[in-house]
Amino acid sequence: MNLKFFVRLLTAIYTVAIAFIVWCASAGWYRPIFVWVQSYANDKWLHFVLVGTLAMLLNLSFDLAAVSQRTRWILWGTLLMLSLATVEELSQQWLSNRTFDLGDLACNYAGILIIGHLPLLFGKRTKV
Numbered sequence: 379m380n381l382k383f384f385v386r387l388l389t390a391i392y393t394v395a396i397a398f399i400v401w402c403a404s405a406g407w408y409r410p411i412f413v414w415v416q417s418y419a420n421d422k423w424l425h426f427v428l429v430g431t432l433a434m435l436l437n438l439s440f441d442l443a444a445v446s447q448r449t450r451w452i453l454w455g456t457l458l459m460l461s462l463a464t465v466e467e468l469s470q471q472w473l474s475n476r477t478f479d480l481g482d483l484a485c486n487y488a489g490i491l492i493i494g495h496l497p498l499l500f501g502k503r504t505k506v
Contacts, residue, residue: 406475430489
């Protein structure tokens with residue numbers, strides 16, 4: 379199994395796991411399962427790490443593809459995750475079991491921009 383296939387498979391599995399966590403939270407099932415998330419700091423760290431890791435995996439899956447030569451630090455995986463994180467957090471305004479929180483959104487953004495861009499320090503880019 380080559381590395382590119384493994385990264386894409388890991389990205390798919392991780393995406394399904396995150397989607398399951400979001401679904402459980404939206405259904406109100408997270409309270410008994412994720413008791414340790416009740417702490418404010420744990421919740422924010424989880425947003426930072428989980429969403430940032432997904433952004434990193436997406437960027438690796440897209441071979442660190444940049445939007446253009448001029449903006450080489452703007453990656454397609456990053457843009458996708460910024461969009462998904464924004465829509466997911468904003469959608470919580472209309473879900474009875476969820477609460478919109480700018481702090482969560484800020485931690486999502488920080489994770490996407492910091493963890494999501496770690497591969498740029500070590501990886502090679504594909505052509506735009």
